[in-house]
Amino acid sequence: MNAKMKKRMIAVSGVIIIVLILVLAFVGGNTAAQTVSVAEAAENPQAGQKVQVSGNVVQDSFSTSGNVLTFKIYDPEGDPATQLEVRYDGAASSTFGNDVTAICTGKIDDAGVLQCSELVTKCPSKYENADSALTVSQLLGYGDGVVGNVVKVAGTVKAGTLTAAGMGDRFVVVDAEDGSELPVTFDGALSDEVADGSTVVLTGSIGADGKFAATDVALEG
Known part of the structure; x- marks a missing residue:
């Protein structure tokens, strides 16, 4: 293998390594959220960590300002007094309402508020x-x-x-x-x-x- 070929292989290898590093960084930044309970999120917020929390919307706890929806959720199988505040920067679906099950994904800030980037609501049909x-x-x-x-x-x-x-x-x-x-x-x-x-x-x-x-x-x- 001549010197020119070696230099070319080294350059190609360097590009591959850079691409791999970027891919790993992207995947690492978009890892699946850790599923935690309302109590775990409220008591041990672990600010900055991506989490998914499911709970029921507290009665009349929600308000909308501009395109920002804020509300609180509780665990229907836990202590109803333990609640987590959620802030969702996006329009709520027509299924959103009192006591609906809200699946919230995002990161908890330093104030203990879940900054929700993904919101899914579920309500059984009647x-x-x-x-x-x-x-x-x-x-x-x-x-x-x-x-x-x-x-x-x-x-x-x-x-x-x-x-x-x-x-x-x-x-x-x-x-x-x-x-x-x-x-x-x-x-x-x-x-x-x-x-x-x-x-x-x-x-x-x-x-x-x-x-x-x-x-x-x-x-x-």
Whole structure:
């Protein structure tokens, strides 16, 4: 092997080594998050370490400012008083709400807040028979006589109206027969099966403002 060939091999080897170093650095910086409980994250935050924490959203603990969502989670199988604050720089999905299971991935800062980069919410589907429910048109037809009374109403989720909890009206339901619409407020968790066009059965009451304050949302089944 002549000197020129040796120099070429040395140069190629050097490039390969540099590439390997960069690849290892990239992989090392994107390693899988360590799964920890809410208690472990709250009591031993290990600032800067990437972790994944699952817990249920504390009732009415969430707020949105700009595009930043903050909330607290707790372990439903542990001490409910032990909570972890989460900050998510991104829009919450329509399934986000009170007591929904939130899977949060990110790094805990020096203040003990989980700076979440990935947020997944899960809520089991609920089904209810709509036979005893009013239609949207029937409910609206009662006028002031039904304001404040707990009733069940069934309708179809209007396309493009689903939002996350805390963002105003949660969605609008439409009467399949005459197209009557009813805005719905709800701060609870929604199943990801609740989507545009889904038929839902709502429990709650209509207010003087014409909005239906739901205490429960189920898919027709």
